[in-house]
Amino acid sequence: MAIKALERPGHESDEDAFVELGQGDHANCLIASAGLAQGISATLAFSRDTMTEPWRAHEVELIHGIAGHLAIALKQAEMMRKLRILSRVDDMTGLLNRRALFEEMEKRLGHQKRSRRQGSFLFIDLDYFKQVNDRLGHAAGDAVLRKLGQLMREQSRVGDLEGRIGGDEFGLWLEDTDLAGAHHKAHSLLALVPNLRKAAGDPASPLSMSIGIAQTAPEFIETPDMLADAADEALYKAKKNGRSTIVVAEPRSYPGTPDTNSQG
Numbered sequence: 370m371a372i373k374a375l376e377r378p379g380h381e382s383d384e385d386a387f388v389e390l391g392q393g394d395h396a397n398c399l400i401a402s403a404g405l406a407q408g409i410s411a412t413l414a415f416s417r418d419t420m421t422e423p424w425r426a427h428e429v430e431l432i433h434g435i436a437g438h439l440a441i442a443l444k445q446a447e448m449m450r451k452l453r454i455l456s457r458v459d460d461m462t463g464l465l466n467r468r469a470l471f472e473e474m475e476k477r478l479g480h481q482k483r484s485r486r487q488g489s490f491l492f493i494d495l496d497y498f499k500q501v502n503d504r505l506g507h508a509a510g511d512a513v514l515r516k517l518g519q520l521m522r523e524q525s526r527v528g529d530l531e532g533r534i535g536g537d538e539f540g541l542w543l544e545d546t547d548l549a550g551a552h553h554k555a556h557s558l559l560a561l562v563p564n565l566r567k568a569a570g571d572p573a574s575p576l577s578m579s580i581g582i583a584q585t586a587p588e589f590i591e592t593p594d595m596l597a598d599a600a601d602e603a604l605y606k607a608k609k610n611g612r613s614t615i616v617v618a619e620p621r622s623y624p625g626t627p628d629t630n631s632q633g
Contacts, residue, residue, distance in 0.1 A: 385444075386436035388429055399424055401432045403440035411439055459533040461511060462518025467540075470532030471593040474542050477530070478593065481585050488544055488585045489551035492600035493558065495537040496577040496612040501569050509569045513576065516568035520561050540597065548584050548617060555580045555615045562613075577613035579604055586621050595621075 389400040397417040404410035415432060417424075457469035465473065474490070481488050495513070502510040514537065521531040521541065528544035541558075543551055559578055566574045581604030583596050599618040607616040 385440035386433065388433045388436060390424060390429075399429070399432060401436035401439075403436045403443055411443060413439070459518070461514050462533050463515075464518045464521065464539070465530060465532035467532060467534045470530055470534070470540055470542070471597070473530050474593040474596070477542060477544065478585065478591060478596070482587070482590070485587060486545050487547050487587070488542065489546045489548065489554075490583050490585075490596045490600050491541040491543065491551065491555055491558070492534075492581040492583070492597060492604045493539040493541065494579050494604055494608070495565070496579055496608070497575045498537040501571075501574060501576055505569055505571060505574075509571075512568045512570070513565050516565055517561070520564060521558075524557065524561075534597075540600075548582070551582045551584065552615065552617075555582060559613065559615070579607040579612050580615045581605070581607055581618060582615065583618040583621075589621070 386401070386403045389402070390398075399415040401413040401415070402410060403412075413432070413436065457465060459466045464470075477488060480486075495517070498510065498513070501513060514533070517539065518531070518533065521539065525531050525541070526544070530540075530542035530544075532540045534540050541554070543554055546554070558580060562577055563572065565578075566572050566576050569576060581600040581602065583600035583603060585591060585596065599621055603616040603618040607614045610616065
């Protein structure tokens with residue numbers, strides 16, 4: 370189809386919205402397009418029943434205005450999409466923030482109950498992180514946080530969830546993972562400590578990592594907060610045990626919150 374680009378009458382060309390007029394056998398067609406630099410676009414096609422009457426200037430003006438409004442709507446939709454992403458992502462690390470992590474975990478816990486499969490949650494805390502900030506500066510501390518976020522993303526599987534809970538605390542949901550698998554993952558995280566020390570700029574730094582593990586309890590309805598609290602208690606014990614270690618949460622019971630689907 371031969372087309373001819375038209376500028377909006379009385380206006381400078383608008384890169385976000387433009388009108389094209391069909392040529393030859395398609396002179397009765399008018400194409401209005403709206404697009405963004407990111408490749409998001411929309412197209413409206415108009416056609417007359419006859420090719421004998423040309424498109425009038427005010428008609429082209431009206432259609433161009435429609436395309437302009439469509440471009441604005443696309444920009445606003447894209448802005449809202451970006452804001453939704455930003456509201457779920459931790460600026461420092463690029464991981465999920467606490468709210469987004471727990472929202473996604475809630476979905477996974479619901480699926481776990483229905484499928485009767487296991488999942489585990491790792492509560493991770495950096496040991497002696499304050500010393501890094503105090504002795505090497507906050508830029509070094511930020512570099513450590515970013516490095517840990519990067520390594521967590523790179524070493525996670527499809528289905529796992531990585532998040533920064535706050536400060537130097539991180540959370541990791543392990544999909545379909547029993548305690549043995551969770552232990553293995555926790556040890557692989559401890560092996561990353563030399564990378565974090567290097568990121569801080571001091572390979573001899575006492576910086577280390579403590580991890581608490583909690584496994585889902587299929588006989589009870591658990592929320593992300595319940596699971597995180599259990600892992601946090603285990604993390605506290607890991608800290609008391611001398612840091613740079615792993616502790617598994619004690620078996621849990623939640624009176625008043627039985628999973629009725631598991632009752633015979």
